[in-house]
Amino acid sequence: MTVQQIQFQQVQQSYNRLCFAVALIFFALSCNDLGKETPIPERPFQTSFKVEDFSSATECQNCHPNHYEEWSASMHAYSTQDPVWFKLQQNAQNAHASEGIELGDFCVQCHSPIAALTDAITDHKNLTPEVMSTLPLQIQEGVTCDVCHTITHLPETTDIQTGEQNYETADFKLYTDGTRYSIIDDPQDNPFHESEYHEGYDQSDFCRNCHNLTVNGLDAEVTNSEWEGSAFDAMGSECQTCHMPTYEGYAAEGGPLRENLHRHYFPGVGTSIVGESENNGLLPAIAEILDGSADVNFFEPLADTVLSTEPLKIKIIISNNAGHNFPSGVTFTRQLWLEVTANIDGDTIFQSGHLNENGDIYDFYTDPEKQYDPQLNVFNTVLYNEAGDSGIMNVSVEDMIWMNDYTLPVSGSRTVNYIIDLPTVVPEGGSNLDISVRLRFRSFPPFLLRHINLIEEVERLLIWDIDQITDSVTLE
Ligand code: HEC
Ligand code: HEC
Ligand code: HEC
Ligand code: HEC
Ligand code: HEC
Structure with a gap:
């Protein structure tokens, strides 16, 4: 054999080994899939929405009192109560309107997705807390339970294109036939909703439409991008690992005791600056994550x-x-x-x-x-x-x-x-x-x-x- 042939043979051999390894991986994957009782289902998503497609958090309260209490104290519940948000939203609208640019639901889409999905806000320049308080509860609740628990597909990151005046680009793939999704794979039946296990709810990508914003491709608010490829990503430490720590308790009144429930305070640094706030449990959760x-x-x-x-x-x-x-x-x-x-x-x-x-x-x-x-x-x-x-x-x-x-x-x-x-x-x-x-x-x-x-x-x-x-x- 010539040198070239030997080299070729070696390449061929390592190529074969590679093919074998790849085949093994695929085999392992497909076996895994087969081994699972339920393969990942094809899930639908909706392209138009009515406010009534969603329930208010108050409807979940009786059966999910812990989740409700924690969420109520969180910044997700505060996203449409924050006076800073109202003022800056109005300022941004006015500044652009004077140049003939319509920002539309730019600020609304992440802070009150249901308002954006149902085009509930018509006069953004005059959107005040008073106007907000006249809108349906589902909208006032901002990032409410159903915004997250009707998600059927992990979202893409949000990029806005200012040249095309394309400001309403946040990706929401939701389906509201009454089913609520999350990580319980053996949910107890209840008279209010169907429950379904969803394999994406413990992944960082779940948070990406709202927590990753680029402007004409430039990094603007990119928590997910910062995390992606980090040592935390490599170790499987997702957003939820730190921001939704686990505890033992009841997912619902009358349900079974479970070991892997998830806190819903979502602590970071933000706290309410409206009225006399007790921040019910949020303050200790912040102290803990900042420690x-x-x-x-x-x-x-x-x-x-x-x-x-x-x-x-x-x-x-x-x-x-x-x-x-x-x-x-x-x-x-x-x-x-x-x-x-x-x-x-x-x-x-x-x-x-x-x-x-x-x-x-x-x-x-x-x-x-x-x-x-x-x-x-x-x-x-x-x-x-x-x-x-x-x-x-x-x-x-x-x-x-x-x-x-x-x-x-x-x-x-x-x-x-x-x-x-x-x-x-x-x-x-x-x-x-x-x-x-x-x-x-x-x-x-x-x-x-x-x-x-x-x-x-x-x-x-x-x-x-x-x-x-x-x-x-x-x-x-
Ligand atoms: C009539 C009582 C009742 C009401 C009202 C109710 N739930 Fe539930 N929910 C349950 C029960 C019971 C379970 C199952 C708990 C278990 O198995 O540990 C459940 C489970 C869930 C799950 C877990 C799904 C899974 O398989 O991972 C989610 C998410 C959920 N509910 C969200 C909501 C939301 C959001 C609302 C309000 C819009 C709501 N629920 C209203 C009783 C209720
Ligand atoms: C529908 C959009 C949306 C989704 C989905 C979402 N968030 Fe948020 N999140 C927000 C908004 C808006 C705020 C800020 C609210 C405010 O302070 O006015 C926020 C605030 C937070 C905060 C508090 C930040 C601070 O400074 O205190 C944390 C932590 C957080 N989110 C984590 C998460 C995690 C983890 C996920 C995924 C499991 C997630 N969020 C999914 C929109 C979203
Ligand atoms: C892509 C989704 C998205 C868009 C669009 C968006 N926000 Fe936010 N906003 C968030 C998230 C997520 C947070 C929480 C991030 C953090 O705590 O650092 C946040 C936090 C804030 C906060 C801080 C709240 C607090 O109490 O700490 C203010 C104020 C705010 N946004 C105003 C606006 C305004 C005004 C606009 C429009 C000009 C806007 N946002 C557009 C997702 C968005
Ligand atoms: C290893 C634990 C850990 C992981 C993983 C993690 N966070 Fe955080 N997060 C923190 C800590 C600690 C803080 C407070 C320090 C800070 O603000 O950066 C924080 C703060 C935040 C804030 C408020 C930031 C600010 O300064 O206003 C947001 C929003 C947030 N995290 C969202 C996320 C999202 C989304 C992911 C997943 C992409 C994520 N976090 C992953 C620990 C974590
Ligand atoms: C910002 C998104 C978000 C909001 C808002 C939210 N949840 Fe969740 N919830 C999640 C995620 C993500 C999980 C799964 C976390 C994991 O597996 O790491 C979860 C888990 C659950 C579960 C399963 C049990 C558990 O604790 O893991 C129930 C029940 C639930 N949520 C109910 C609610 C109710 C009720 C509300 C409103 C009062 C609500 N959630 C608001 C994201 C959200």
Whole structure:
């Protein structure tokens, strides 16, 4: 045999081995399919909807009291109560209308899918909480039970095309013949609805139409894309694994005790800023998911003793443990920042990331010249539009052509430096220099709420402290 023939034979052999392996895989797969009692059914979906096709969550309440209570406290139930959403929706509508552009159900499609699917909203520019309260309950409930539990096909990601004024593109493949789907494969019968096991309900793709938005193909709010291909994806840690932790209990009144039920609080960072909110159970769920979600550390240990002859340099590393970037989603409204304080014998000699009398940090928006807090680090995104404007006061997500991304990447970290000027005169025997660093997180900056005239609501904004480190050195 010639060299070429040998090579060919080797290639042929490895090709054959490959074919064999592939055949084995297919064999295994098909055996698997055969082994299953019910093969994956061909499921229908609907292309037009009436409001009555869906039930209100209140109809599920009697039989599913736990699910109802948890969902009621969640941001999904809040998606059409949020005063920030109403104001920003109106602002976006007005800004585009003045250029002859119709946004239509752009903001409505994910926040109240039933309103969008039934074309219930006619005057988007005047959509206020008062108008909302006149619409059918199913619509007022926003991301309600039936929006999720009538899903028959896993959705595609949402891309809007501004050139074609194609803003209503969110993918909903639902079927409303009364069947409710999810992960119970032996559901007990009940007089209200048929139940069916659906293999897609524990998958991240399930959340993708609403939690992954691109604008002309550009990443805008892309929690799913951040997660896809990450170590979490590889380990089978889906959105539901972290956001719908399991517990033992009853899926329905009178049903059997089950070990793998799923919490419906969907904790992230958001909490209601309307009225006196107790946030029934949502607050502990947020505290739990945020616990350990990021770590703050000194990049290298501080020396025991430092000399006051030169400024102290400290390097801090912040690592992300969430299943996607931190923050994620509406990253341009979120504030995740580092607060650094240095005290000498109790007197503050340096601070960054502190709040002013309005509760704001001195960021890009409130302190563009970086005068009051030149070393501030905020981990979020800043959107830019075609005219070169930037930031949440000027640019709505559908207008973005570019974003600066300062978020903590998934499974990644950022390191930041601080330079602290030390006093030149140090008392005999030295001083104690205490350094403390906190990673802080909140939904909105107070100035945004004031800007859209939500004044009292500012008081109800919560700050979550994610992690904190302190160290002391002797200053000589
Ligand atoms: C008359 C009582 C009753 C009402 C009303 C009711 N359900 Fe159910 N539902 C049940 C029972 C019972 C089960 C089965 C529980 C089990 O087997 O553990 C069930 C199961 C389910 C399942 C699991 C399906 C599966 O196979 O995985 C979903 C999802 C569901 N219901 C959603 C809803 C929604 C949404 C509503 C309101 C629109 C609703 N249910 C109203 C009694 C009810
Ligand atoms: C029909 C659209 C839709 C679907 C499907 C959906 N979500 Fe959401 N989700 C939203 C909207 C809209 C909000 C924000 C509501 C608000 O705060 O006004 C939200 C909020 C959240 C939050 C809270 C975020 C925060 O900042 O506190 C989490 C967590 C979340 N969703 C997780 C999920 C997961 C996990 C899935 C899939 C199992 C899912 N969602 C499916 C629309 C959806
Ligand atoms: C390994 C656990 C984990 C997985 C997997 C995970 N998340 Fe999260 N998620 C978190 C943590 C922790 C936070 C809080 C930190 C943050 O905001 O990024 C969070 C926050 C969020 C928020 C609020 C983001 C913000 O900053 O406003 C949304 C929305 C969300 N997750 C949706 C999802 C979706 C959708 C998926 C699946 C594609 C998913 N999560 C997968 C842990 C996880
Ligand atoms: C944002 C989507 C979403 C909303 C809204 C939602 N669910 Fe679910 N629900 C799910 C998903 C996803 C699962 C399965 C989670 C898994 O297997 O990881 C589930 C599971 C269930 C189950 C099966 C038992 C369990 O706990 O796993 C029942 C019953 C149920 N939901 C009822 C309800 C009711 C009632 C409401 C409204 C009060 C509701 N759900 C709102 C997504 C949703
Ligand atoms: C593709 C679906 C989608 C579209 C379109 C959409 N949103 Fe959202 N919105 C979401 C999801 C999902 C979240 C939660 C993400 C997170 O917490 O980071 C959210 C969160 C928000 C929040 C934060 C709520 C809170 O209390 O933390 C506001 C405000 C908001 N959206 C306003 C709007 C406005 C205004 C529009 C239209 C200009 C819009 N949204 C269009 C899906 C969407």
